[in-house]
Amino acid sequence: MRKLKNNELGRISVDEFKTVEKTPLIVVLDNIRSLNNIGSVFRTSDAFLIEKIYLCGICATPPNKDIHKTALGATESVAWEYVEDTLTLVEKLKAENVKVLAIEQAVDSTKLDTFYPKKNEKYAIVMGNEVKGVQQEVVNASDFCIEIPQLGTKHSLNISVTTGVVIWDLFQKMGKL
Secondary structure (H helix, E strand, O other), rough: OOOOOOOOOOOHHHHHHHHHOEEEOOOOEEOOOOHHHHHHHHHHHHHHHHHEEEEEEEOOOOOHHHHHHHHHHHHHHOOOOEEEOOHHHHHHHHHEEEEEEEEEOOOEEEEHHHHOOOOEEEEEEEEOEOOOOHHHHHHHHEEEEEEOOOOOOOOOOOHHHHHHHHHHHHHHOOOOO
């Protein structure tokens, strides 16, 4: 086997990215403090043609050299918007018939491996702060609370890892491969 060179990967341009059909998935970052995590979410969102990222609360916004360090240009391809209050955004998305999934460990949460998105529905995943998680009021307002099953000793995964796992899972369940 030979590793492929970047010019052999057949990737689309930023202009093409903006015009192609997107995965019906929105990412909401709820008070993410790490600029590297934000950049990583941009890069993952680019890889899976995510429709939009909302940066809420204390989240930094592009242009920022620390976000760029991990986004590697994805801030130019993926649509994004800053919104001060996550709860207000969640209520707006729900009014637009977007199903909101808080990604959080909670009583009566649905395990990610048992959640199947419905065809022709648009979803927003809410990713929470590295220490406090998704705000309780946002969890309460969400349509579903989705949890990644974990078996080890640690209480959680890094937000960028969690986002990648959730996006990949939903992407493949939506039949985008």
